[in-house]
Amino acid sequence: MNGFAYWWHRTQPVDHAILIIGVLFLALPIWMIFASSGYPPEYLIQNGVQFWPGDQLIQTYDSVLHDRRGFTQQITATRMLMNSFILGIGFAVGKIVVSMMAAYAIVYFRFPLASLLFWLIFSTLLLPLEVRIIPSYKVVADLGLLNSYTGLIVPLIASATGTFFFRQFFRSVPEEILEAARLDGAGPWKFFIDILVPISKTMIAALFIIMFVVGWNQYLWPLLMTTNDDYVTIVYGIKSVMQNIDESRIPEYNRGFALAILALLPPIGVVLIFQKMFIKGLLESDK
Amino acid sequence: MARLELTNISKVFAGQTRAVDRVSLTVEDGEFVALLGPSGCGKSTLLRMIAGLETLTEGQVDLAGMRLDTVPPSKRDVAMVFQNYALYPHMTAFGNMAYALKNRGVTRDAIRVRVEQAAQLLQLTELLDRKPSQLSGGQRQRVAMGRALVREPQVFLFDEPLSNLDAALRGQMRVEIRQLQRTLRITSVFVTHDQIEAMTMADRLAVMNQGRLEQFGTPLEIYHRPATQFVASFIGSPPMNFLSPSLLPIPLPEGTVTVGIRPEHLTAEGAHRLPAGHCLLIEELGSEAIVHGQLPDNQMILVRVAGDHRRVIGDSVDVGFDVHHLHCFDAQGLRVEQ
Numbered sequence: 001m002n003g004f005a006y007w008w009h010r011t012q013p014v015d016h017a018i019l020i021i022g023v024l025f026l027a028l029p030i031w032m033i034f035a036s037s038g039y040p041p042e043y044l045i046q047n048g049v050q051f052w053p054g055d056q057l058i059q060t061y062d063s064v065l066h067d068r069r070g071f072t073q074q075i076t077a078t079r080m081l082m083n084s085f086i087l088g089i090g091f092a093v094g095k096i097v098v099s100m101m102a103a104y105a106i107v108y109f110r111f112p113l114a115s116l117l118f119w120l121i122f123s124t125l126l127l128p129l130e131v132r133i134i135p136s137y138k139v140v141a142d143l144g145l146l147n148s149y150t151g152l153i154v155p156l157i158a159s160a161t162g163t164f165f166f167r168q169f170f171r172s173v174p175e176e177i178l179e180a181a182r183l184d185g186a187g188p189w190k191f192f193i194d195i196l197v198p199i200s201k202t203m204i205a206a207l208f209i210i211m212f213v214v215g216w217n218q219y220l221w222p223l224l225m226t227t228n229d230d231y232v233t234i235v236y237g238i239k240s241v242m243q244n245i246d247e248s249r250i251p252e253y254n255r256g257f258a259l260a261i262l263a264l265l266p267p268i269g270v271v272l273i274f275q276k277m278f279i280k281g282l283l284e285s286d287k
Numbered sequence: 288m289a290r291l292e293l294t295n296i297s298k299v300f301a302g303q304t305r306a307v308d309r310v311s312l313t314v315e316d317g318e319f320v321a322l323l324g325p326s327g328c329g330k331s332t333l334l335r336m337i338a339g340l341e342t343l344t345e346g347q348v349d350l351a352g353m354r355l356d357t358v359p360p361s362k363r364d365v366a367m368v369f370q371n372y373a374l375y376p377h378m379t380a381f382g383n384m385a386y387a388l389k390n391r392g393v394t395r396d397a398i399r400v401r402v403e404q405a406a407q408l409l410q411l412t413e414l415l416d417r418k419p420s421q422l423s424g425g426q427r428q429r430v431a432m433g434r435a436l437v438r439e440p441q442v443f444l445f446d447e448p449l450s451n452l453d454a455a456l457r458g459q460m461r462v463e464i465r466q467l468q469r470t471l472r473i474t475s476v477f478v479t480h481d482q483i484e485a486m487t488m489a490d491r492l493a494v495m496n497q498g499r500l501e502q503f504g505t506p507l508e509i510y511h512r513p514a515t516q517f518v519a520s521f522i523g524s525p526p527m528n529f530l531s532p533s534l535l536p537i538p539l540p541e542g543t544v545t546v547g548i549r550p551e552h553l554t555a556e557g558a559h560r561l562p563a564g565h566c567l568l569i570e571e572l573g574s575e576a577i578v579h580g581q582l583p584d585n586q587m588i589l590v591r592v593a594g595d596h597r598r599v600i601g602d603s604v605d606v607g608f609d610v611h612h613l614h615c616f617d618a619q620g621l622r623v624e625q
Contacts, residue, residue, distance in 0.1 A: 021437055030578060045331050102424060115339055168395065174371065174373065176369045176370075176373035177373050177375065179338075179340050179367075179369070179373065180367070180373040180374075180375075180434075181386075182339075182340070182360050183339075183340075183360055183363075183365070183366065183387075184361070184386050184387035184390055184434075185361040185362075185363070185387055185390035185391055186361070186386075188389055190390065194386070195375055195377075196376075197328075199375075199376055199377050201377070205433040
């Protein structure tokens with residue numbers, strides 16, 4: 001056995017131990033929430049968070065998904081998941097579309113003040129939603145978009161980060177590709193759809209992952225925007241379940257935990273699906 | 288009849304010197320013309336102006352008797368092969384070749400027929416389903432050619448298409464491109480900085496320097512009768528020797544400041560002798576050798592000799608020349624006729 005192989009075999013268990021500790025550190029709390037969602041809330045109040053799954057797992061999830069709750073007794077977790085999905089997908093797709101088009105204009109068209117405009121867009125990175133939340137709310141309210149998906153999504157989709165990423169990416173596309181496309185008779189629109197969008201596939205997948213998760217986790221904006229239970233998202237829903245102390249009952253921790261687990265699944269799914277595409281795209285791409 | 292006429296073309300980039308300076312030349316129908324020059328001489332800019340990728344500052348381009356420079360690039364009947372091929376990375380070889388036709392509204396069946404024809408011509412039939420990243424350099428080069436070919440353009444433009452290939456492949460592609468162009472008889476303009484490419488492929492070649500057209504003629508005209516000292520020094524390898532007239536034992540035409548003579552024209556049998564010098568260095572190439580000699584007043588000369596010369600460093604270099612091999616240039620670097 002040569003030195004390298006010896007060293008490799010020696011260090012592998014240590015490496016693995018470190019990795020396993022890291023995984024446990026991240027995954028154990030989630031497991032405990034999952035396990036605890038199988039107990040009645042009274043039991044959890046008395047005995048704390050549990051390590052082994054309780055016997056009411058199926059009951060809890062069934063009731064969370066199908067029982068109508070909320071202020072108007074009209075909303076199920078299924079509906080909340082759907083709302084979150086619409087918000088997450090609308091948010092991610094909207095951001096990608098808007099920022100790709102903005103970056104396309106900035107990189108490929110010469111117009112007066114182009115770079116000034118770019119830096120103007122870029123500087124809005126410094127202004128998070130929270131800073132402009134009152135004016136944004138006012139605008140949306142005046143447009144009559146409160147309690148609508150449009151009002152939930154549209155004010156959030158302008159993206160300086162996305163524009164910046166796409167700008168950098170477009171600038172790395174060789175100019176000859178544009179020239180070849182021009183000679184091949186592609187106008188600006190065709191070049192964008194036929195050439196630029198397909199070669200940006202990996203960028204799009206990467207941004208989609210990030211943006212979907214950000215959109216899914218939006219809390220403050222949906223909280224302000226929606227007063228109607230029909231538009232409650234799941235992240236906001238968890239909070240309202242935990243706060244539900246009307247009728248002098250204790251908070252339904254098991255339902256809250258179940259909602260948290262349900263809220264985790266779609267982002268994980270999106271990451272898993274797009275990660276594959278993302279890596280595949282990275283390996284294939286050759287500009 | 289795709290006769291390409293450039294009249295007094297200039298290109299001035301914003302606030303800079305003239306990249307192209309009043310160039311006029313005519314490419315006859317079916318002719319293969321090479322634009323040759325050192326990097327930065329304006330040859331690529333000239334080509335890009337023909338393609339419509341750059342605007343003209345002055346002058347006019349006509350193709351087949353019609354004004355071309357006012358037509359947008361997509362409407363010009365001109366196809367271009369780029370140095371780095373510029374294939375669309377997400378499309379298959381077929382898709383790359385079909386794209387221009389698709390944009391022109393050619394029917395699906397007609398596209399298939401034309402692409403397959405071109406693929407057969409270029410031996411690409413097996414590779415049509417592959418993406419550019421799955422092709423070798425030479426195969427990508429062929430796809431780029433195919434993309435230009437399927438459009439059946441009036442003019443082919445090549446922008447240093449062989450410079451990314453290795454030497455063996457370059458030699459092979461040189462022959463292939465030339466044969467293809469002969470078969471199809473498509474008017475072609477080929478930009479290169481490699482004189483061997485230009486000499487071996489072109490019907491006529493245009494030598495450019497600092498934006499100006501120095502000489503336009505057949506390869507042999509340019510080799511035998513270079514119009515300027517720049518052309519004389521740029522064409523030929525090893526390069527021409529430039530000597531001061533005082534070294535030569537014969538009367539020279541009025542106004543001559545420099546005399547050029549090619550290394551292959553300095554021989555032991557020459558009718559007139561150069562002063563004897565000594566040998567500083569010998570580059571052995573097998574079939575021949577290049578002798579670097581030093582003449583009495585520190586003038587360096589190159590002499591091309593046969594491979595079995597048996598000279599060693601320090602030997603005397605005693606060579607002669609024939610008058611008709613001399614090239615005389617005046618103070619402006621222009622040729623002086625003898």
